[in-house]
Amino acid sequence: MKDERKPVASYSSFILHPSSFLVMSVRVRFAPSPTGYLHIGAARTALFNWLYARKVGGTFLLRIEDTDLQRSTDESTRSIFEGLAWLGLDYDEEVVFQSANADKHRAAAARLVEEGKAYRDFTPKAERADANVKQEIAERARHAASEGVDHRANPFRDLPLEESNRRAASGEPFAVRLKVGREGRSRFEDAVYGEQLRDYSEIEDLVLVRSDGHPLYNLSVVCDDIEMGITDVVRGQDHLTNTHKQILIYEALGAAVPRFAHLPLILAPNKAKLSKRKHGEVVSLTTYRDRGFIPAAFRNFLALLGWSPEGEEKEIMSLAELTRKFSLEGIHRSPAVFNFSDADPRRWTDDKALWMNAEYIRTLPLEELLPMVRAELGSAGLWRAEYAGDGRDWFAKTVDLIRQRFFTLKDFSGQGRAYFADDFEFDDAAVAKNLKKEPRLKELLPALGERVQRIENFNAATAEETLRAFADESGVKAGLLINASRTALTGQSVGPSMFEVFEVIGESRSASRLRDAARLV
């Protein structure tokens, strides 16, 4: 995966604040682990980090936490890059791959051992069944509770350094654990959740480096965040409790502790954690791109999940507006439910997201929408070069006409197929309702087709004139012919004002479709 961003200065950049105080500029990062596709919750974390950075004139960095070699995949890394690009979230400086820093992490741990802030634990590694870790943890805790816990009882905690060094040198395997104080408590002020306290007695001497030499998550994030000069850590609430452990590591390393802001989780309709495994593709960001969402719309929707602008009722906001309005204070504490139904295809994702996408489709400046429709038609094999040449005006006009009732970009090639191709499908219900209910249409439709074919100066107005006149002569209501025409020309029972449709489809195609539809009556 090549990174195209140009490297920027150094991360210890300072800016001169208007108040003339020297203020360290904000540096935030989005640090996803490349396992599975980019989760919408992660995408939202990226968005908030980006908004915050851009709001305060800070720096937004990207770090791929690929330390879990087993689960990390290139494909997943790619989906992260694609997802960010799709959302329009550009990052500054070069991407950091955490796995490349493993030696530094180990070195940091070694240093802590030397300084007596961490120790080697020679206890043989306990095998753990990954499947029921949670259960094991609970059981172990229950056990410990009944016998009284002392997290500092590890026999190797106070092993003299010389002996520790000797055993290590002899090749005996060991894990490195942080020495957590016997007394005291950890404290920090979360920008979202407020003051957080945790007694040291509740924190065990956490493992920094596994006995196979693999640095663990808590150590890696802290080391990398220090090295990248991160000033504000904005991430999911699932990291809230562990923050205390990380602060302990910052302190042991003698580094400044950043500010923290934890984001409320995004839950599934049943209030369970939204997970790729249980909920499938709805949680994957790329799904939205693939199913015809407009980036700006989904981004807008995501921004409103767990955050709301102060004193603002308008919900449709551009990236610039979001950036202007964004503040950590506006982030909520309660989790947000992402609403969707796997039973109803029309509600495959959140109602509001769908509505917002439709809103964008119908209100976006046409010039911005056109390229997206072009891409969609292209992938559906419906794009024609002439739409960018002589047919440009026709194309723009047609898109503008049909976009009014579409929900996703997919609709342009789906429901909208008849406008761009002759091989479209007829909706059974539409045929039954508009064609089959009146036998006379078998003669009327071809006859109307003849009239239409002969119209001079063909357009919506003349098509209407012709159709209404023909309806009068034939003694039928205009509505009958109008609705029948809609199905004849588009295969559907719903759509734009019919005479506009005539104009856009053109006289010859309209005429032949009217004639052909007779066989469906």
Place this chain on the structure above:
RNA sequence: GGCGCUAUGGUGUAGUUGGUUAACACGCCGCCCUCUCAAGGCGGAGACCGCGGGUUCGAGCCCCGCUAGCGCUACCA
């Protein structure tokens, strides 16, 4: 088991230093518009603000307790 976080209509949210008929958006229902469906306009149903106690003349907003959901708790990230 322990610790932590959260709790306003189905969903997303607003609710200023406690005093409102509890607001907005999505969704739902109806009417108008109309060649259909949307959009738009108008109107409606839907919340005793998780439950129980307080404090107060008055509590969604303050205090206590409870419950539920979720998170963390690992030589996972």
